[in-house]
Amino acid sequence: xxxxxxxxxxxxxxxxxLDDISLEISGNSVGLLGPNGAGKTTLIRTLLGFLKxxxxxxxxxxxxxIIRQMEIRQMVGYMPEGECxxxxxxxxxxxxxxxxxxxxxxxxxxxxxHEVLQYVGMDEERYRMVETYSAGMxxxxxxxxxxxxxxxxxxxxxxxxxxxxAGRQDMLDLILDISTAKDIKTxxxxxxxxDIEYAxxxxxxxxxxxxxxxxxxxxxxxxxxxxxxxxxxxxLELFTSRLDNMKIEWRIGNNNILKVSLPENIKPKFxxxxxxxxxxxxxxxxxxxxxxxxxxxxxxxxxxx
Amino acid sequence: xxxxxxxxxxxxxKFKPHTFRWWVITKEGLRIILRRKLFLLFILGxxxxxxxxxxxxxxxxxxxxxxxDFDIVNSNFFFVFFTNQxxxxxxxxxxxxxxxxxxxxxxNALQMYFSKPLxxxxxxxxxxxxxxxxxxxITLVPGILLFVENALIxxxxxxxxxxxxxxxxxxLYSLVITVPTGLLILALSxxxxxxxxxxxxxxAILIGTPIFxxxxxxxxxIGAARYISYWTNLFAVGRKLFRLSLNYQWEWSAIIIxxxxxxxxxxVYRRINGIDIVK
Numbered sequence: 001x002x003x004x005x006x007x008x009x010x011x012x013x014x015x016x017x018l019d020d021i022s023l024e025i026s027g028n029s030v031g032l033l034g035p036n037g038a039g040k041t042t043l044i045r046t047l048l049g050f051l052k053x054x055x056x057x058x059x060x061x062x063x064x065x066i067i068r069q070m071e072i073r074q075m076v077g078y079m080p081e082g083e084c085x086x087x088x089x090x091x092x093x094x095x096x097x098x099x100x101x102x103x104x105x106x107x108x109x110x111x112x113x114h115e116v117l118q119y120v121g122m123d124e125e126r127y128r129m130v131e132t133y134s135a136g137m138x139x140x141x142x143x144x145x146x147x148x149x150x151x152x153x154x155x156x157x158x159x160x161x162x163x164x165x166a167g168r169q170d171m172l173d174l175i176l177d178i179s180t181a182k183d184i185k186t187x188x189x190x191x192x193x194x195d196i197e198y199a200x201x202x203x204x205x206x207x208x209x210x211x212x213x214x215x216x217x218x219x220x221x222x223x224x225x226x227x228x229x230x231x232x233x234x235x236l237e238l239f240t241s242r243l244d245n246m247k248i249e250w251r252i253g254n255n256n257i258l259k260v261s262l263p264e265n266i267k268p269k270f271x272x273x274x275x276x277x278x279x280x281x282x283x284x285x286x287x288x289x290x291x292x293x294x295x296x297x298x299x300x301x302x303x304x305x
Numbered sequence: 306x307x308x309x310x311x312x313x314x315x316x317x318x319k320f321k322p323h324t325f326r327w328w329v330i331t332k333e334g335l336r337i338i339l340r341r342k343l344f345l346l347f348i349l350g351x352x353x354x355x356x357x358x359x360x361x362x363x364x365x366x367x368x369x370x371x372x373x374d375f376d377i378v379n380s381n382f383f384f385v386f387f388t389n390q391x392x393x394x395x396x397x398x399x400x401x402x403x404x405x406x407x408x409x410x411x412x413n414a415l416q417m418y419f420s421k422p423l424x425x426x427x428x429x430x431x432x433x434x435x436x437x438x439x440x441x442x443i444t445l446v447p448g449i450l451l452f453v454e455n456a457l458i459x460x461x462x463x464x465x466x467x468x469x470x471x472x473x474x475x476x477l478y479s480l481v482i483t484v485p486t487g488l489l490i491l492a493l494s495x496x497x498x499x500x501x502x503x504x505x506x507x508x509a510i511l512i513g514t515p516i517f518x519x520x521x522x523x524x525x526x527i528g529a530a531r532y533i534s535y536w537t538n539l540f541a542v543g544r545k546l547f548r549l550s551l552n553y554q555w556e557w558s559a560i561i562i563x564x565x566x567x568x569x570x571x572x573v574y575r576r577i578n579g580i581d582i583v584k
Contacts, residue, residue, distance in 0.1 A: 103320030
């Protein structure tokens with residue numbers, strides 16, 4: 001188990017950022033998903049010991065966060081959100097410095113900095129001052145400084161933020177490689193569903209400081225409900241009210257396409273029954289698969305109710 | 306020929322113990338500051354030259370007698386040397402110390418530091434040692450060298466026997482000057498994300514407090530107003546340490562300096578704790 005939370009609550013003054021969260025994380029690559037302000041960064045910072053919880057306890061790699069903070073930091077890497085560098089250093093120097101701060105001897109730290117920068121895709125640019133880099137390069141350097149001491153667990157906070165599509169794909173590939181081929185466990189915080197779906201096996205969905213769902217992404221997508229896409233002509237409100245009466249979950253997607261989640265005991269011909277009764281035409285009906293977006297929307301939607 | 310894999314590999318060696326982790330911060334801080342040639346030339350150069358001038362004076366006084374205004378190399382000689390260095394200490398703080406914490410805060414580097422196995426003490430000590438090393442380089446180091454030079458040259462005289470305590474005064478006064486000044490610039494550096502504001506505030510305190518002190522004393526005729534001046538307090542404690550006459554109480558100055566040290570330390574520590582607040 002890499003992370004364990006027991007009734008953890010964290011607040012900033014009167015604002016409750018994490019609300020009585022209990023969970024266990026044991027996957028190799030876990031995505032922390034949620035809209036802005038959901039509590040993702042707060043959770044990571046609490047696990048690093050930056051924030052003191054109001055109540056509850058947490059453990060990382062089996063060690064209590066409050067009691068064994070230094071040991072945890074020795075074994076984890078953290079790639080923060082936003083800019084984070086020491087001005088006046090070249091990239092290689094900065095990454096080596098990060099290694100030295102973890103206790104690596106200078107020579108080893110420098111050699112390791114070269115290796116890690118090469119791995120994250122920084123070639124000759126590594127000899128430039130960090131403050132001169134583009135946003136994408138700074139993201140790579142942040143990843144390199146988090147990796148330099150060979151952590152067991154890596155916290156990545158919005159790792160693709162500010163990157164162009166090609167750079168974003170590179171970063172996601174790196175994260176995937178780190179968690180699969182390099183055997184380093186990753187916890188990736190993002191509000192971008194495709195990023196989490198691509199780079200993670202498990203997901204934790206947070207919203208307004210509360211835990212909404214947690215589990216394996218494939219299992220969550222393959223739920224007991226069947227998902228259908230519908231396009232109707234006629235009184236849409238009436239149609240959806242009939243769905244509500246039957247307590248069937250639905251939402252409207254792009255181009256006014258209805259996404260309806262049918263329980264197993266209801267067959268698709270039900271759509272035609274209510275359409276006929278209300279004089280509504282069904283112009284489009286196709287069985288589809290749950291995406292992470294559906295899972296997320298469903299979870300956030302449920303929490304709003 | 307086998308191709309060397311430069312990709313990611315696991316690191317199997319042992320980490321160094323935590324004890325001197327702060328020294329890594331100090332070394333890197335010094336490296337960044339001392340890489341600036343103008344800093345070396347104009348900030349560290351002149352006090353080094355001044356040291357050689359004083360060294361030559363000691364030589365001249367001992368070898369050629371009373372060539373200079375100084376009758377003898379005594380406690381006043383060393384006190385005047387330190388008083389002259391004060392200006393350069395201020396310059397070191399302005400150009401070398403104002404960005405020590407401010408730049409880290411501006412670039413969110415504190416998150417990087419504290420995600421590593423470092424305590425706030427390590428960070429603070431590392432930064433404090435950075436500025437202290439530079440300041441002691443122009444106070445304690447030349448002070449001791451001049452003392453040793455005089456002791457060696459004035460062989461057969463009574464300097465060592467009678468004025469051995471000067472070595473203690475040199476060490477103590479070096480610390481009296483550098484510790485509060487170093488903590489003051491660190492405190493100011495931690496208040497703002499802009500190192501220029503820290504530098505300006507520092508200059509304002511160094512120049513403003515003597516002006517305010519003198520003005521208050523002259524207008525309202527309040528003798529105690531002299532203690533408002535930063536330099537007056539250092540001067541008073543310095544004269545006491547070098548056993549020189551002083552026409553006002555040095556104890557108040559000592560209390561003010563100690564209070565300043567405590568206040569600055571608490572301020573810096575509190576500001577570093579401030580990274581807990583997520584934007």
